[in-house]
Amino acid sequence: xxxxxxxxxxxxxxxxxxxxxxxxxxxxxxxxxxxxxxxxxxxxxxxxxxxxxxxxxxxxxxxxxxxxxxxxxxxxxxxxxxxxxxxxxxxxxxxxxxxxxxxxxxxxxxxxxxxxxxxxxxxxxxxxxxxxxxxxxxxxxxxxxxxxxxxxxxxxxxxxxxxxxxxxxxxxxxxxxxxxxxxxxxxxxxxxxxxxxxxxxxxxxxxxxxxxxxxxxxxxxxxxxxxxxxxxxxxxxxxxxxxx
Ligand code: OAD
Numbered sequence: 001x002x003x004x005x006x007x008x009x010x011x012x013x014x015x016x017x018x019x020x021x022x023x024x025x026x027x028x029x030x031x032x033x034x035x036x037x038x039x040x041x042x043x044x045x046x047x048x049x050x051x052x053x054x055x056x057x058x059x060x061x062x063x064x065x066x067x068x069x070x071x072x073x074x075x076x077x078x079x080x081x082x083x084x085x086x087x088x089x090x091x092x093x094x095x096x097x098x099x100x101x102x103x104x105x106x107x108x109x110x111x112x113x114x115x116x117x118x119x120x121x122x123x124x125x126x127x128x129x130x131x132x133x134x135x136x137x138x139x140x141x142x143x144x145x146x147x148x149x150x151x152x153x154x155x156x157x158x159x160x161x162x163x164x165x166x167x168x169x170x171x172x173x174x175x176x177x178x179x180x181x182x183x184x185x186x187x188x189x190x191x192x193x194x195x196x197x198x199x200x201x202x203x204x205x206x207x208x209x210x211x212x213x214x215x216x217x218x219x220x221x222x223x224x225x226x227x228x229x230x231x232x233x234x235x236x237x238x239x240x241x242x243x244x
Contacts (some may be wrong), residue, residue, distance in 0.1 A: 001243070002081040004170075004177040005071060006195055010184020010210060012092050014229045015062045021186055028055070037160045045142045053139040056122045059090055067183070067232035068096035074236045075114050076100045083173045084115045087185060087192050088124045089157055118164040118192065124156035164191060174198045181235075183198040183209045184228050187216035197218065209235060 009019035016140055020027050028051070034040050035051040043145070071093065075082045093115055097103050103114060125136035125144070129151025136153065144153040158164050174180065180199035187193045196206055196219045208220040209231050217223060224231040 002177045003078060003179045005084045005176050006184025006185060006192060007086045007088060007183045011067050011228045012088055012090055014227060015092055017062055017090050041154060049140050049142055059122060063090040063111040064096040065229045066185060067228040068092045070233040070236040072096040072100055075103060077240055082114060085118055085170050087119045089120050091123050116166050116170060118166060119140045120157040126156040127151040128154055129202060175202050178202045180204045181207045183232060186201045187214045
């Protein structure tokens with residue numbers, strides 16, 4: 001039995017990472033189009049780098065919560081195929097997985113079978129010319145140079161208008177899954193928001209876990225509503241004890 005899990009900002013909310021669609025319509029005080037598009041980077045690279053430098057530095061202040069830990073346990077104990085696709089650019093799933101060394105370290109940048117960061121990662125940078133990706137924990141400056149000497153380093157983040165990462169691998173897994181679980185995502189941003197329909201077309205059971213029913217509630221067979229830190233561990237216990 002194959003599982004695909006999709007997570008969004010809601011799973012990291014209890015760790016203290018702000019979600020995107022807060023009531024003021026701003027993302028940490030900025031309009032998305034001012035900080036999360038290629039045009040914004042061209043127009044004002046200082047602002048964009050500084051925005052992501054702040055997000056990257058905030059990762060030092062946060063820890064994985066019970067929901068991240070429960071998913072790592074599920075990956076360890078589940079007998080079938082398991083893929084976790086996250087839209088989050090934080091490293092909280094990675095750190096929760098690190099508690100289980102048997103899950104293995106991730107291949108350099110190809111992504112490991114268990115976890116795909118489809119919208120990129122704050123702790124990586126990418127060359128604007130050769131597109132090589134490298135680990136990056138410090139602040140990025142506008143002129144941070146790549147070893148290729150031709151380009152500069154930008155955040156390894158998928159901005160609006162850019163193609164999410166590893167879409168073929170994700171779509172293949174969703175089309176072959178028996179259970180699709182969407183956790184802490186508003187279902188507002190495509191292509192991730194379309195995965196539930198792909199899973200349904202494949203005959204998979206579909207489950208939503210969220211603070212509240214989302215606009216996509218009608219596409220899910222079951223829903224668990226409340227804090228992810230409480231609901232996800234309950235769901236994982238139930239799944240591991242009763243199966244699909
Ligand atoms: P959103 O901010 O759109 O949605 C967060 C979801 O989490 C909402 O449905 C909330 O109800 C839910 N939520 C909040 N706190 C929760 C909690 N403690 N427990 C459970 N659920 C909770 O974030 P995403 O759906 O992840 O893309 O946004 C998708 C993409 O839009 C992001 O990856 C980002 C953004 O623009 C890029 O940057 C490319």
